[in-house]
Amino acid sequence: MKIALIAHDELKDTMVNFCIAYEGILKEHVLFSTGTTGKRIEAATELKIDKVKSGPLGGDQQIGALIAQDELDLVIFLRDPLTSQPHEPDIQALIRLCDVYKIPVATNIATGELLVKAMERGEFSWRLYKKS
Numbered sequence: 001m002k003i004a005l006i007a008h009d010e011l012k013d014t015m016v017n018f019c020i021a022y023e024g025i026l027k028e029h030v031l032f033s034t035g036t037t038g039k040r041i042e043a044a045t046e047l048k049i050d051k052v053k054s055g056p057l058g059g060d061q062q063i064g065a066l067i068a069q070d071e072l073d074l075v076i077f078l079r080d081p082l083t084s085q086p087h088e089p090d091i092q093a094l095i096r097l098c099d100v101y102k103i104p105v106a107t108n109i110a111t112g113e114l115l116v117k118a119m120e121r122g123e124f125s126w127r128l129y130k131k132s
């Protein structure tokens with residue numbers, strides 16, 4: 001599975017702790033991140049991340065392009081609902097593309113945990129069948 005891990009600044013500690021907690025599962029998959037999130041995860045874990053640009057500098061659009069090219073199976077995007085973001089249109093576009101292409105997307109840690117546990121149980125195998 002190809003997974004994108006993204007977090008706004010106020011949620012980067014939460015994302016790092018999430019990746020530490022689920023490192024054993026995540027390391028079996030191909031991981032992508034926006035720039036700063038990816039650096040924080042790599043500094044705290046042994047996970048290897050394919051990093052695109054920072055979100056406000058076009059990283060969200062790059063992740064969106066991966067979705068449009070059918071290169072992602074799951075997006076975990078810890079959005080900050082309490083802070084306005086200069087690149088809000090990019091954030092909305094990314095989430096819209098998840099809906100267009102029916103990509104499972106978690107926008108908070110509670111859903112993120114559910115999706116990672118579901119993935120561990122093999123409940124995302126339909127993604128592989130879909131591609132074959």
Ligand SMILES: O=C(CO)COP(=O)(O)O
Binds near residue numbers: 007033036055059060
């Ligand atoms: O802004 C982001 C998502 O909208 C995340 O970008 P960074 O991981 O580079 O901070």
